[in-house]
Amino acid sequence: MILLQSETASYQGVKTLHDIDLQVSEGEKLALVGQSGSGKSTLIKLIYEHYPVNTALVPQDYGLVNNLSVYHNVYIGCLEKHSTFYNLVNLVRPRPEQVEIVRTILTGLQLEEYLFRPVGRLSGGQKQRVAVARSLFQKGHLLLADEPVSSVDEQQSRVVLKQMLNGFSTVVLALHDIQLALAFCDRIIGLEKGRIVLDSPAEALTAKDLLSLY
Amino acid sequence: MDSVYKHSPAWNVSWLFIFLAGFSLFFSDIEIISLEPWQELKRLFMGLLTPDWSNLSEIGEAFLQTLAFAILGVAGGSFIGFLLAQIFHWRWIQISCAFIRAIHELFWALIFLQIFGLHPLTGLLAIGLPYAATFAKVYAEILEEGDKSALQAVSRDASRISTFFYARLPDLWEHFKSYTSYRLECGLRSSAILGFVGLPTLGYTLSSAFMEGHYSVVWALLLLFYLLIATIRYWVRPALLPLYIIAAPFIIANDSTISFDNVQRFFTEDIIPTPIMRGESLSESWHWLSDLLINQALPGIANTVVLTQVALVASGILTLLFFPLISTHFFKPAGRTLGHVLLVILRTTPEYILAYILLQLWGPSMLPAIVALALHNGAIIGHLIGRYSTEIQLRVDASRGLNRYLYELLPRLYGQFLAFLFYRWEIIMRESAILGILGIATLGFYIDSSIQELHFDKAMILIFITALLNVLVDTLSRYLRAKLRLRTNVDCRASNDYCTAKE
Numbered sequence: 001m002i003l004l005q006s007e008t009a010s011y012q013g014v015k016t017l018h019d020i021d022l023q024v025s026e027g028e029k030l031a032l033v034g035q036s037g038s039g040k041s042t043l044i045k046l047i048y049e050h051y052p053v054n055t056a057l058v059p060q061d062y063g064l065v066n067n068l069s070v071y072h073n074v075y076i077g078c079l080e081k082h083s084t085f086y087n088l089v090n091l092v093r094p095r096p097e098q099v100e101i102v103r104t105i106l107t108g109l110q111l112e113e114y115l116f117r118p119v120g121r122l123s124g125g126q127k128q129r130v131a132v133a134r135s136l137f138q139k140g141h142l143l144l145a146d147e148p149v150s151s152v153d154e155q156q157s158r159v160v161l162k163q164m165l166n167g168f169s170t171v172v173l174a175l176h177d178i179q180l181a182l183a184f185c186d187r188i189i190g191l192e193k194g195r196i197v198l199d200s201p202a203e204a205l206t207a208k209d210l211l212s213l214y
Numbered sequence: 215m216d217s218v219y220k221h222s223p224a225w226n227v228s229w230l231f232i233f234l235a236g237f238s239l240f241f242s243d244i245e246i247i248s249l250e251p252w253q254e255l256k257r258l259f260m261g262l263l264t265p266d267w268s269n270l271s272e273i274g275e276a277f278l279q280t281l282a283f284a285i286l287g288v289a290g291g292s293f294i295g296f297l298l299a300q301i302f303h304w305r306w307i308q309i310s311c312a313f314i315r316a317i318h319e320l321f322w323a324l325i326f327l328q329i330f331g332l333h334p335l336t337g338l339l340a341i342g343l344p345y346a347a348t349f350a351k352v353y354a355e356i357l358e359e360g361d362k363s364a365l366q367a368v369s370r371d372a373s374r375i376s377t378f379f380y381a382r383l384p385d386l387w388e389h390f391k392s393y394t395s396y397r398l399e400c401g402l403r404s405s406a407i408l409g410f411v412g413l414p415t416l417g418y419t420l421s422s423a424f425m426e427g428h429y430s431v432v433w434a435l436l437l438l439f440y441l442l443i444a445t446i447r448y449w450v451r452p453a454l455l456p457l458y459i460i461a462a463p464f465i466i467a468n469d470s471t472i473s474f475d476n477v478q479r480f481f482t483e484d485i486i487p488t489p490i491m492r493g494e495s496l497s498e499s500w501h502w503l504s505d506l507l508i509n510q511a512l513p514g515i516a517n518t519v520v521l522t523q524v525a526l527v528a529s530g531i532l533t534l535l536f537f538p539l540i541s542t543h544f545f546k547p548a549g550r551t552l553g554h555v556l557l558v559i560l561r562t563t564p565e566y567i568l569a570y571i572l573l574q575l576w577g578p579s580m581l582p583a584i585v586a587l588a589l590h591n592g593a594i595i596g597h598l599i600g601r602y603s604t605e606i607q608l609r610v611d612a613s614r615g616l617n618r619y620l621y622e623l624l625p626r627l628y629g630q631f632l633a634f635l636f637y638r639w640e641i642i643m644r645e646s647a648i649l650g651i652l653g654i655a656t657l658g659f660y661i662d663s664s665i666q667e668l669h670f671d672k673a674m675i676l677i678f679i680t681a682l683l684n685v686l687v688d689t690l691s692r693y694l695r696a697k698l699r700l701r702t703n704v705d706c707r708a709s710n711d712y713c714t715a716k717e
Binding site for chain 2: 052053057059061062063064065066067068072075076077079080082083084087088091131134138
């Protein structure tokens with residue numbers, strides 16, 4: 001599914017990843033853990049650049065369009081699956097069949113009441129869930145999500161993560177929350193200063209083992 | 215190193231420009247030639263008290279024409295500019311646009327008059343062409359400087375058009391809209407002055423009323439024009455625009471036809487340099503060219519530069535006098551309202567009309583041009599700086615009056631002031647050249663005379679030189695702004711008012 005061999009990557013001209021060897025098989029749920037600056041985001045970007053096809057992405061800055069409604073922001077996930085004409089019509093007058101699909105996804109993320117509200121008027125946590133909703137609408141073989149629940153509370157984090165893991169067979173998440181990583185993923189990758197220093201099944205680890213990374 | 219007091223680079227540059235302007239003054243002819251200038255000025259202002267609306271059908275027609283040319287020209291320019299903005303990264307598009315922009319609407323009108331005569335296409339292209347080039351540049355900047363995070367999150371397989379309409383346009387729409395509506399205001403001014411070269415817009419009615427000494431009609435026209443611009447946000451509505459655009463072609467339509475012989479002759483004979491047409495020898499051609507350069511281009515360039523530099527510094531001085539009039543740090547609301555009225559009138563009146571009026575009153579010299587350019591540009595930048603100053607929070611124990619001006623506000627505003635002034639530098643130069651049409655010996659004077667004498671080949675070379683001069687000043691201004699680290703960010707365009715400085 002994913003195969004990276006001695007990859008390096010730079011972020012803004014500074015080398016942030018070194019000698020990355022990573023193999024991920026279909027169906028695995030991976031969590032990338034490590035301090036901020038350890039290279040989690042860069043690794044997510046690196047995987048996306050290698051496997052852009054059929055991959056849904058939740059970037060750290062969400063990549064939302066503030067003046068468009070929640071519905072349209074979610075719909076952007078499927079632009080390439082429709083004709084330009086259909087997309088333009090939908091921009092002016094949302095297509096009912098698409099609205100229904102989006103509404104279902106938003107309901108699962110406790111966002112349905114904001115369906116037609118401009119994203120610019122949402123709180124940070126709501127925006128984050130819109131970015132997640134887009135990836136769920138987009139579907140695909142692989143989900144890459146960079147800190148997808150950093151701005152939502154504990155209870156909602158669990159709801160959102162559950163939706164994401166159910167929606168995709170293979171998932172790679174960057175997560176700074178160790179408890180969540182252990183609870184939801186089956187494999188943990190620990191990063192430190194741009195190198196992979198830990199790669200282990202989740203059930204073999206405890207929260208204490210991971211604390212050394214922080 | 216810091217034990218000795220040193221002036222800032224902005225201070226040094228300011229004095230350099232002041233000295234240059236002072237030096238230029240020696241070479242400028244500044245005098246009042248008419249016999250009773252103040253008497254005439256008094257008569258003019260008496261007209262303000264008795265505006266004459268009796269000839270309503272003529273006035274109404276002039277306004278309809280002005281509006282129709284402005285709306286169609288700006289709409290067309292904005293559409294073409296928008297398309298060009300998508301390919302603005304191509305170097306040759308940038309260069310062509312810079313060159314087209316550098317030629318003033320009135321010069322374009324003079325060129326198209328030769329090709330199409332009084333056909334509506336002349337006015338449309340005179341506005342549309344330079345506006346398209348400006349729109350292309352500013353739209354491209356808006357696209358370039360806008361937030362791209364939404365764009366990067368879209369799948370690369372989505373079509374370009376879908377991606378653009380979903381991930382870029384919605385968040386940049388406000389920028390496009392505010393800049394375009396600001397340009398519509400400029401378009402109204404451009405359209406009005408096209409009347410001075412014979413199109414049926416406001417300038418035509420205004421100049422004939424002026425020549426006949428009907429100052430009451432002059433004021434009726436000017437007051438209506440202020441009203442039109444002041445209420446622009448009420449009558450320019452997205453829902454109404456299509457209506458205007460459909461109606462406009464019927465308003466500007468006239469029964470003149472395009473003569474294809476004319477078009478052909480213009481490109482194959484008129485603009486071909488005479489020595490080449492006649493197949494003259496190299497030395498004769500050189501004689502022709504050097505005669506043009508020495509006797510027309512050189513004095514034209516010298517006078518244009520002299521006028522520009524004096525007008526630039528005069529605009530700066532007026533700005534510094536004007537901005538406190540509308541600043542909350544100096545005047546109470548009642549006083550500021552008066553200041554606003556003064557600045558609105560000065561910046562709404564096209565500098566060409568201001569110069570025309572002063573020239574009629576004082577006779578032909580550089581003085582009317584300097585005063586007109588300084589008043590107009592000083593009012594524009596004064597308005598911007600005044601608005602900007604209001605955002606500055608002073609501490610409760612801050613000094614008052616002149617001390618507050620010199621110690622609290624001027625130091626904080628000076629960088630912004632210079633940035634705006636240098637933005638206007640190129641615009642002032644373009645206007646300086648064009649004011650030659652009124653009889654001041656800048657490049658426009660020589661261009662206009664060549665056209666009057668049917669020497670279009672000479673006129674084209676002079677217009678080309680004028681454009682080069684503008685591009686040069688634009689480059690110099692950009693260099694200075696970068697050197698002085700004057701702020702030039704996207705916020706300049708965020709609000710309608712800030713755009714004014716950016717052109």
